[in-house]
Amino acid sequence: MEKIFCKKCKKEIDAEEYIRNLKVCSYCNFHDYMSARERLQITVDEGSFKEFAVEINSVDSLNFYDVKAYKDRLAEAKIKSGLNEAIITGEARLAGNKVSIGVMDFNFMGGSMGSVVGERIKILADNSIANKEPLIIFAASGGARMQEGILSLMQMAKTVSCINRINEAKIPYFCVITNPTTGGVSASFSTVADIILSEPGALFCFAGPRVVEQTIKKSVPADFGLADRNLKNGQIDMIVNRREVKPTLEKLLRLFT
Numbered sequence: 612m613e614k615i616f617c618k619k620c621k622k623e624i625d626a627e628e629y630i631r632n633l634k635v636c637s638y639c640n641f642h643d644y645m646s647a648r649e650r651l652q653i654t655v656d657e658g659s660f661k662e663f664a665v666e667i668n669s670v671d672s673l674n675f676y677d678v679k680a681y682k683d684r685l686a687e688a689k690i691k692s693g694l695n696e697a698i699i700t701g702e703a704r705l706a707g708n709k710v711s712i713g714v715m716d717f718n719f720m721g722g723s724m725g726s727v728v729g730e731r732i733k734i735l736a737d738n739s740i741a742n743k744e745p746l747i748i749f750a751a752s753g754g755a756r757m758q759e760g761i762l763s764l765m766q767m768a769k770t771v772s773c774i775n776r777i778n779e780a781k782i783p784y785f786c787v788i789t790n791p792t793t794g795g796v797s798a799s800f801s802t803v804a805d806i807i808l809s810e811p812g813a814l815f816c817f818a819g820p821r822v823v824e825q826t827i828k829k830s831v832p833a834d835f836g837l838a839d840r841n842l843k844n845g846q847i848d849m850i851v852n853r854r855e856v857k858p859t860l861e862k863l864l865r866l867f868t
């Protein structure tokens with residue numbers, strides 16, 4: 612039998628059990644990464660997902676090069692993640708309820724938000740408003756996509772203004788924070804949801820603890836930016852185990868619609 616090791620408690624887990632347990636460690640409840648496709652599979656009703664905006668692809672408008680060309684990074688990310696961008700957007704049913712849903716994938720350039728992520732969220736919000744469907748977004752991001760310079764930072768304002776329109780249309784918007792959600796995504800659309808759910812132990816902050824420590828030359832608490840502390844400080848509304856995310860969203864949809 613194939614074995615894997617928990618990234619947190621390092622205990623050995625049977626691979627099949629680990630998959631059955633939705634990539635959660637049965638010893639320490641560590642929630643491992645999930646791809647956007649896996650996430651959709653455990654969240655929406657089978658066969659109900661219709662993807663849109665899939666034809667919109669990132670372009671290298673700055674001809675950007677750090678240690679590697681942005682064009683090459685994009686090509687590699689596509690192979691690595693099996694996606695063509697860091698978010699999948701579409702329409703689906705969740706326990707029978709029609710929803711507009713977006714799921715970010717950390718495997719695609721660290722879930723970074725560039726122009727295409729912003730545009731797909733805009734299209735998602737437009738669909739949500741046009742069809743009066745609740746909006747659900749699963750966040751997972753290292754922040755803005757630096758290879759797109761200022762264009763990536765503009766997505767913060769763009770996505771927040773989309774959520775403002777959702778609010779004006781009185782449509783509920785729920786965001787699920789997964790590990791990690793930082794930088795420009797934590798500072799934009801993910802923070803302005805009606806209800807913010809978080810998976811246990813998920814890091815959700817603007818700058819990560821190491822960056823903050825290097826900047827202020829002081830150490831930060833061990834639980835800095837983590838779900839328990841965020842809940843205590845009112846940054847999130849509830850911590851939900853992976854297995855309970857779908858039933859919780861279902862309950863919220865019932866309450867809000």
Ligand SMILES: [Zn+2]
Nearest residue numbers: 617620636639
């Ligand atoms: Zn563990």
